[in-house]
Amino acid sequence: MSGWCLTWQRMGTLALLLLAPGAFAQEPAALPAFLMERLEINPGPGPLATGGGTVLRAAELRVLILGHYQHEPMTLNAKGETMPILTSRTTGVLAVALGLSSRLQIDARIPVLTQREGDDLASQGLLGPTRHGVGSPRVGARVGLLRTEEDDAVDLASEVSVYLPFGTQGAFARGADTSILARVMVGGMLGSILAPSFELGVLVRRGVTIEVPTLEARELGSELRLGAGLMTTGAPLRAEVAINAALSWKQARGAVEVLGGARYAPREGVELFALGGLGFGSEPGIPLFRLVAGVAFNSLLGEDTRPDSDTSIVHESVPLPTPAPNRRVSDMQGSMIPNPGEASPVANVSRDKFVLDGRVYFRVGSSELPESSPDLERAVELMLTNPSVKLMTVDGHTDDSATETFNPRLGRARAEAVWRYLVERGVSPQKLRLRSYGPEHPAQSNGTVEGREKNRRVELLLMLPTNLEATP
Structure with a gap:
């Protein structure tokens, strides 16, 4: 009897040793946490896809509600073929900006992942991304250095934004640590109806590596970001085009996106907008194409702007010294x-x-x-x-x-x-x-x-x- 028991014990041990590697091989690997989104709709005045160097007026509140669709925003190489980790993704964004003074604006936004589509990644040894969730909240401050409203030749502003490491795990919408985006933005007028804009920024974040045996390893880290745009002004219906580029200097890779859109103001304080574009490059966050549409509400807090009001506001916002009399x-x-x-x-x-x-x-x-x-x-x-x-x-x-x-x-x-x-x-x-x-x-x-x-x-x-x- 003891001989039979010893035989069965040896056979069970051998079976466990044979099955264990297969069991471990079937366990899917999770991709590292990182913030994938690259396009940030401007919550302040000026163009949508770039900053433009302008800031809100003192006590001016602007609220944006938008929907954002991306097609194939993340692809990796698998055995020489491009594999879409995400086939599509839809996000809703709420953004709020407030002018604290004529030269200082603060803003905050929070994205909510509403839908994602993609192939079953278990055969590639991957754990699929989360279908729903909340992304990293972002808070920022923009300082106006030069203003055309004060007779400067251009609008010039600097901005620092912080992406907080909060949100749903596995949604590619948050980082493991705090990330910082610092930008310098400039804009002005070209003739009477065209407004060009430019920006230069640096995204500082901790590097991560996507490393799965069946896929090409991919490193993600800090980036240099560039943007240029052209917008029409002075009419209820405005148009704009923009080119945004990103360069990861450590990995020597780059990506470019071309965007175009329109904005319509049916009445004062309300603006409808739509933006779309094509992406070129395989960097995560550069989709094959994307579409953005939403509405913005503007309100001036604490100021009576009724035309027939007797409480006219004494002008104090333009700091001009009183010159000697002529x-x-x-x-x-x-x-x-x-x-x-x-x-x-x-x-x-x-x-x-x-x-x-x-x-x-x-x-x-x-x-x-x-x-x-x-x-x-x-x-x-x-x-x-x-x-x-x-x-x-x-x-x-x-x-x-x-x-x-x-x-x-x-x-x-x-x-x-x-x-x-x-x-x-x-x-x-x-x-x-x-x-x-x-x-x-x-x-x-x-x-x-x-x-x-x-x-x-x-x-x-x-x-x-x-x-x-x-x-x-």
Whole structure:
């Protein structure tokens, strides 16, 4: 009996030794955790696929909700053939950006993996990626260094973003450690309707190696990232194209993506957008093609922008010093405000306001002052020769064309241009107040070209001294 037991024991041990390697060989291997996504939709103003060097206004909130589809975003080589680890992937993204000041913007976003498709990878010894999950949250800060709104030649900004190591395991949407993306972005205007943009960035992350016996080993690490784009401006419907490239210097590999898209603003504060493109290269995160579509909401917190509001906001966002008064103007004697019953050559005087006859007119979509502004010169003369006048209101207006009404800041930009002109010639900033209107108060009918030209204007209103009896 003991002999039979010994025989069966030896046979069982031999069977276990024979089966153990096969059992171990069938256990699928998990790919390392890494952040695969490369395209980051710009949560701030400017182009979608690049930063553009612009930042949100102070207290401006922008919320983006988008869907993102990628086809074959990750492929590896298996026995000389390309094998798609992911056939497709769909992600939803929520992004929020806030302007803390005219030069500082912060943002945060979180991706949610909603669907993925791919072949059964068990035959290749791989554990398939997770079908659903949450990706790495990203938080960032952008600092505006130069601004075209302040008469700089270009928009220039620097940004640092941090990808936190949180999220679903096995979704290729999070890293094992914190990753950092630092970028420098620049943009400007090319003519009156084109806005080019460029960016240079470095992604710093811990290197990982995809190493499976049946697949080609692949190293992933820090990268140099480049981007260039061109966007149209000044209309409800805008278009843009972009080229984004990445270079992994340690592995001496690169990849390129060509993108194009359109944006449409059906009304102020709401924008619909769509973006698509083709990828070239086998780097993870560069799909064969991708599609992005979503909606953005903009809101200015804490500011009353109603045109008929009596609480106009005193302009303090343009840090211009008060220059020395112009000697030629300040040396002039006398007052330009007429006495009761006396006609004024430059103004219409009513009981509660003093309206300059001269208005400053602008080209479509532009806030650039005309080369000659005799009416502004008379306004400077009036302010400097009448110290009793305590306040001048600078009102910016637009016409009702799509090009004008799409830009909610155009009226204010025009008022700011006049504000700078006055301050640079000695008018005290404390005596100037800005109001921004859209097309709500036309000077003439918008039904003609001539009427629209007259409506693209800045009007100057002077509050009369209390001891001056104006003519009715």
